Amino acid sequence: MWETRPIGRTTLRVTAFGLGTATMGGSRFKVTQQEGQGIVAAAWDAGVRYFDTAPFYGVGAAEHRVGDALRDHDRDAWVLSTKVGRLLRPKTDTAPSPDGRLSPLPFKVVYDYSYDGIMRSVEDSYQRLGLARIDILYVHDIGAYQHGPEANAHHLKVLRDSGYKALDELKRGGTVSAIGIGVNEKEVLIDALGFADWDVFLLAGRYTLLEQGPLDDLIPLCRQRGTSLVIGGxxxxxxxxxxDTWNYDTAPPGIVERVRRIEAVCQAHDVPLAAAALRFPLAHPVVAAVIPGPRNVAEFQENVKLFTMKIPAALWSDLRAEGLLHPDAPVPG
Incomplete structure (x- = not known):
């Protein structure tokens, strides 16, 4: 069984190696229902007990697949997170998604961060999952990265004045055990800490072996407030x-060069770059879990192999000596 870590100041504990299901939903390339459930089953068999999903992943498909794969397991033996902020509505036209995503199920997205929208989202997730309990509820993709500054100012006000009341009510009533935000940017998380208490943030792609900017601002705030981080991506x-992809797009030359330098250090120690990347975030005590999102069972199994590799301490020392780690970044022991 994997190491477990606490979520904020709650009683929840998650396996430090979890399963992200964004890719498994089949939005970026075709993943069948059988293949998706197979990934979840492989994760369970490997001892993973933290599973993250969302209505947006496969416009409903990922929640169906997670629920179907895990429904017969002891519900007290694993932790589930899903998300709010998007409602799914029937898609009656055949127009492709404007961002090129596939639509495994015939739905379109409507953003709604209000009290009523969040309550409706939770009820809809119960139905898609076919489960009676959600452990962690994240507000999904709020922030300027997703909406632009002007639109996000509106969404953030709705969350602050209306939606957070739903989250607080759901937690105080025991419907969920923890509440948080799941995004690709640190700035909105810093803003959110200014108006509410949060148990956990799911931050994708911003605290990694490549990027450690949150050490300057977000992570110290999380330590002060008792807020955990789950690292997606x-x-x-x-x-x-x-x-060659970074931040869901083709990587720019500066990023490619930095990765090349990190990889050179890893190669000098005969360690795959991905193995070092999967282990690095967990060195920080604020981080509760990393949740890579494999495309298939073989990729999941490869991730497990990489995650469990022994990495010599000299690799981290050399990365620091090359100026490739933030001065305050802790490294695995």
Missing amino acids: PLNSGILAGR
Whole structure:
């Protein structure tokens, strides 16, 4: 069984190695229902007990697959997180998604961060999951990165004045055990700490072997407030696993060069770059879990192999000596 770590000041504990299901939903390339459930089953068999999903992943498909794969397991033996902020509505036209995503299920997205929207989202997730309990509820993709500054100012006000009341009510009533925000940017998390208490943030791609900017601001705040971090996208959209994508797009030259330098140090110690990337975030005590999102069972199994590799201390020392780690970044023991 994997090491477990606490979520904020709650009684929840998650396996430090979890499963992200964004890719498994089939929005970026075709993943069948059987293949998706197979990934979840492989994770369970490997001892993973933290599973993260969302209505947006496969416009409902990921929640169906997670629920179907895990429904018969002891519900007290594992932790589930899903998200709010998007409602799914029937898609009656055949127009492709404007961002090029596939639509495994016939739905379109409507953003709603209000009290009523969040309550409706939770009820809809119960139905898709076919489960009676959600442990962690994240507000999904709020922030200027997703909406632009002007639109996000409106969404953030709605969350602050209305939606957070729903989250607080759900937690105080025992419907969920922890509340948080799941995004790709640190700035909105810093803003959110200014108006509410949060148990955990799911931060994708911003605290990794490649990027450690949150050490300057967000992470010290999380330590002060008792807020955990779950790290999504620990491979930075694939560039730390040998692909050319970073932040869901083609990596710019500066990023490519920095990765090349990190990889050279890893190669000198005969350690795959992805192995170092999967282990690095967990060295920080604020981080509760890393949740890579594999595309298939073989990729999940490869991630397990990489995650469990022994990494010599000299690798981290050499990365620091080359100026490739933040001065305050803790490294694995």
